[in-house]
Amino acid sequence: MSSFKPKIIAFCCYNCAYAAADLAGTMRLQYDPCVSVIGVPCTGAIDLTTVLTAFEEGADGVFIAGCLKGECHYKVGNLRALERVKYLKRVLSEAGIDGDRLEMYFLSAAMGSRFAEIAKEMTDRIRGMGPLPLNGCPEEGEGK
Amino acid sequence: MIVAERKPLAEIVAALGKCRKVLVVSCSGCTAVCFTGGAKQAEVLASSIRMHYRVAGVPVNTGTVAVTRQCDREFLQPIEHRLTGVDAVVSLACGVGVQFLAEAFADLWVVPALNTRFAGGRVGTTLWEERCRMCGDCILHLTGGICPVTRCSKSLLNGPCGGAAGEHCEIDSSIPCAWIHIYERLKRAGRLELWQKLQQPKDWSRGNAGGLGRLAREDYSE
Incomplete structure (x- = not known):
């Protein structure tokens, strides 16, 4: 299990978490390179299928990082994302995948060290869970 | 819908x-x-x-x-x-x-x-409620636009039943009594005579009790 290198996708809002990830870099904070950051205009813009596709395409874990509650630049985008994450956790569990492989976080652009903490927290969690059970089975399908 | x-x-x-x-x-x-x-x-x-x-x-x-x-x-x-x-x-x-x-x-x-x-509609952001049981014999014009077949737990045509507590149904306290609402609405419209009129049993064969429902429109041609 120790040789397992997870693949973690971090969907980060440009207004907060993406800038926090930048700050973490500027602060020379180290976190596992298995976390790939994808910037989004608002976490509320992340579609259900985008997250599911991330898992189907090989991510072992996904986290969504949006603005602090009450500070979303689009008012409620981060709260919508939270509802979607709750729903997607159920969808994943139904399909036989641990819902804890997906998580939602809230942080501000100034929280560089918190971003590094979150990245470490998710990396440790996914490393503990092991590879996603999908990743051993080849995908097949016109829908993909 | x-x-x-x-x-x-x-x-x-x-x-x-x-x-x-x-x-x-x-x-x-x-x-x-x-x-x-x-x-x-x-x-x-x-x-x-x-x-x-x-x-x-x-x-x-x-x-x-x-x-x-x-x-x-x-x-x-x-x-x-x-x-x-x-x-x-x-x-x-x-x-x-x-x-x-x-x-x-x-x-x-x-x-x-x-x-x-x-068959119903949305009453809250994520809440839908039944409004029609497709009985095939609509009486909404007699009940102030509130359907007792659907919204009264006992589907009474002459109500209320006497079991309502605090304007809510005795079957489920989260459901408002349809007949109290019908009474209040008819009273506001000054049409309480409709409530006092005894409703005869409906022809349930027109709804889902009558086998396969069919509707032919002779006023349209193919």
Whole structure:
């Protein structure tokens, strides 16, 4: 299990978490390179299928990082994302995948060290869970 | 509109059995409006089916296709070319759509993905409520626009029953008593004589108690 290198996708809002990830870099904070950051205009813009596709395409874990509650630049985008994450956790569990492989976080652009903490927290969690059970089975399908 | 809810994934995959090439067909009618059967829900379901089988180590081939209304034959024919080689179709329509799909393609194995619940509308952001039981003999003009067949737990035509407590139903305290609302509404309209008039039993054979419902329109020609 120790040789397992997870693949973690971090969907980060440009207004907060993406800038926090930048700050973490500027602060020379180290976190596992298995976390790939994808910037989004608002976490509320992340579609259900985008997250599911991330898992189907090989991510072992996904986290969504949006603005602090009450500070979303689009008012409620981060709260919508939270509802979607709750729903997607159920969808994943139904399909036989641990819902804890997906998580939602809230942080501000100034929280560089918190971003590094979150990245470490998710990396440790996914490393503990092991590879996603999908990743051993080849995908097949016109829908993909 | 028709309000429906998604069946659990386990039930859907159990119905699919050994089918490995699956097409998920969404419906852009009522079930899309109640967020259960639209194109987006079809994508999520197709993804769930794929992941379910892949967890079990079985590759499965899935796709999605959107139909404007599955309860209309003319909208089903255009998807015929997508059915080549498909083992099963999962329908995200109400019970009507599922049957029309099965009728349109006689050799197709059709699996319903939804449980059709009732004819109703949205009363909250994520709450739908029944409004019509399709009895085929509407009396809303006598009851101030409130249907006692649907909204009275006992479907009384002459009410209230006397069991209401605090304007709520004795069967379920979260449901307002339909007949108290009817009384208040008729009183406000100055038409309490409608409430005092004894309603005769309805002709239930016009609704779902009379076998297969049929409606022929002679005023339209083919």
